[in-house]
Amino acid sequence: MPAQPISDTSVPLSPTFTPPADPRPAAAGAKTVLQADDIARVLDRIAHQILEKTSGGDGVVLLGIPTRGEPLAHRLAERIATFAGVRVGLGSLDITLYRDDLRTQASRPLGRTVEPAGGVDGKLVILVDDVLFSGRTVRAALDALTDLGRPRAVQLAVLVDRGHRELPIRADYVGKNLPTSAEEQVRVRLAETDGVDEVSIHAGAAGTARAGGPA
Amino acid sequence: MTGFSRPVLLRGVRPLGAAAVDVLLADGAIAGLGPSLERPDGAELIEADGAVLLPGLVDLHTHLREPGREDTETIATGSAAAALGGFTAVHAMANTNPVADTAEIVEQVARLGELAGLVDVRPVGAVSRGLAGEQLAEIANMARSSAAVRVFSDDGHCVSDARLMRRALEYLKPFDAVLAQHAQDPRLADASCCAHEGELSGRLGLPGWPSVAEESVIARDVMLARHTGSRLHVCHVSSAGSVDVLRWAKQRGIPVTAEVTPHHLLLTCDLLAGYDPVFKVNPPLRPAEDVEALRAGLADGTIDAVATDHAPHAAHDKDHAFSDAAFGMLGLQTALGVLIETMVEPGRLDWAGLADRMSVRPAVIGRLAGHGRPIAVGEPANLTLVDPSASWVVQPAALASLSRNTPFAGRRLPGRVLATFLRGRPTARDGVVPALSGASAVWA
């Protein structure tokens, strides 16, 4: 179970929802690029950058994209509170039903969409995700956000940018730029979901041209 | 019956499965029987090669749908199916439209059968007017007509009123006729009931047709038969309990006979799980315990006869939800194969026993002269030649019936009818029926 968000949430958490752990076995030839303390430092920096760029976090809402965007958003919100004493809005935005590949993939389980108490209208929404890849996830998130309300502006924070964009999308806050080849897999593990903090790169599995975390 | 027929010499046949002999058919009768008969001039020769010779099969229960539903079957097409199935006589049930409850209609049915010239079609007369179950039909007129009706039945409906049943049984006596009852108490199983009442019907949500609806009627009717001294015949027995009642009645010398269908000897109710109406029939398919009791009953003679209850239906009458679809299955062409599979091959009946149930006793019950006779010189040549070692796959589109509703589609059945002879004339040869003769050809 993820830790309780530190701001009010408008919808009670379902007693049955648990985010799934990554079941993929460790592939051979893995290279760790970020360890736990690296990730902590990176998140510290992003939090400071957010405070700087948003003039103190006023009217800011962090929406984590499930699965791993959620705990990342939570950690950022904690840091912002610690560094500046500001409580930003915190929630999650599930994009499963906005994907552009619904017809070609079997149905996926849905993640949680939780609006922060103040909603998103007129707010500066910062989408938070673990990996930025093709940009399609963010495209879907923008559509989902439109159905939620009308923010005054939208920004994007990611832990890792691995390149290979297929849409004109860029992140405002990047933890680490990670040049990868399209066949490689980037694997993000977080304590809240996988028991450990680690970002690693793996050689692609045979036949998977576009392996990698959701982008 | 017109037409000149050449003599036929069957070489190396096994009558009722006994040792191989030659049999000569001439002038409508068995003219010779013995080892190495000489072939007369002009006689057709059939090398039977050890095939089994049976008396022509007699069906006590067929629906030929004419008059009224000629889109599903005619007397001509039904006769063709019968001949291909090894039958030389069929009893055509009365639930046509109009109902066969007068001499005029039964005579017409008989005439159309004669014109088709492939099997002896014996019309069954209704017991009650319009099959309504209220007033007696013109039983005497039908018995005295040129159709000489000897089997009366409201099949499709049960003669459920006890008083009417008693009257009808008594009224039949001067004609040596038999009342064939469709045993289904309408208060226990009404027209909407379509599946054996039990675990499956409860699970599938289909209205249940409990065995007791059949057994209770048979129990009442055998006592009425005892009381009146009249002959009772029970149609399409389907349950173990019914066999018990029949056994009890026969032990007491009550004049009751019974028939079972091939499908009730082979198929069980679990086939309904996919809701396919090709398995919808009245009485319904039942569980394995009932099937076993029916086989045992047929083997020991408690059940006297096999009757197909051949019931053709148009596709659009079956293309409905299960409970809305029509009841009934085809049966004439597949009957022999099913009986060989369920009774002969497992050794529960030998060929003589099979001949008894499928020809001899049905002919006696229907008072049908000339059929079900011993295979001996001088007897009418109503015969069926069967190759028990061959087999065939049932393909609905290849059947002679105008309809396609067979539950055995795709199934491989043992035994093939090599030839059927009606008074010495081949009506079916190697799966083909010669061109239909007479006016019925218009409908073919």
Next chain:
Amino acid sequence: MTRHLLSAADLDAAGAYEILNSAEQMDAIQHRQVKKLPALRGRTVVNLFFEDSTRTRSSFEIAGKWLSADVVNVSAKGSSVSKGESLRDTALTVAALGVDALVIRHPSSGAAHRVTEWVDCPVINAGDGTHEHPTQALLDAFTLRRRLGELAGRHIVIVGDLTHSRVARSNVLLLGLLGAQVTLVAPPTLMPAGVHTWNCSTSWDLDATLAGKVAGDVDAVMMLRVQRERMGTGSSGGGRAAVGYFPTEREYAIGYGLSPARLDLLPEHAPVLHPGPMNRGLEISSIAADSPRSLVLDQVRAGVAVRMAVLYHLMAGADEGSGRTGTTGEPHPAAVHA
């Protein structure tokens, strides 16, 4: 995930939980300003109803529309056996219009099964005769889960005309799948044939059952509608009166109705469900129907969310394996089956 939803037994436990969890998320849409999710945009769903049902039909209609599907209601009530058109012809005609999913309600058991023989698209059974009503069972489970938490190990009692209830059949199957224990209570004449082979206990004694003396403490009770036509008081036009399954409404209510006294037999936490429409005073007293324990309205609200989840899960992946590209990266790691 199953291709069609004809019976609650078409789902395995994983599939049932997936639908219920998705329904949780979709339920939130009711509170949004923009009640739309684009999941089924450009797809067409046809409600082919051979039987009147405003409640179920509107529920499916809203569910489809909130997922951005085009929903068409076809009332086939007149075009059935009576007019000579076969079920096959009706189904093929509708399918020929180009539908992506068929929701079917029919007065005969197994009708939805037959339709799957003739059409290509997913078929959802919205109630067939006295056979099953799987989406009702799903919304009942959804409602119970919200009130009681996980249903594994819970004891649910279902009371009423079980012989003719498609809701009962689907519930016994689904609750069993979710690990709940079920007891069916009805007079002998209203118990289904073969019920002793079902995955449940049975009892003729409602008081003893609710007091926990038959199969243990009760966590919820579901009352089923008893059709008045089943009683012995009706008479058919001319001729004999139909013999009822039960002598009088009064005797039924006394023996099997959820009276205020019976309500008090239930543990405090146990809710009351009813699929509706209710016969107040017959199978359920007004006091019970309107009590704080009653989840009847929650069931109705749950209907839309659950049906949205069913439509989404059954209609996703329609073009799977078609070779279309444009995926959003690797499938979600949790969806190992994808």
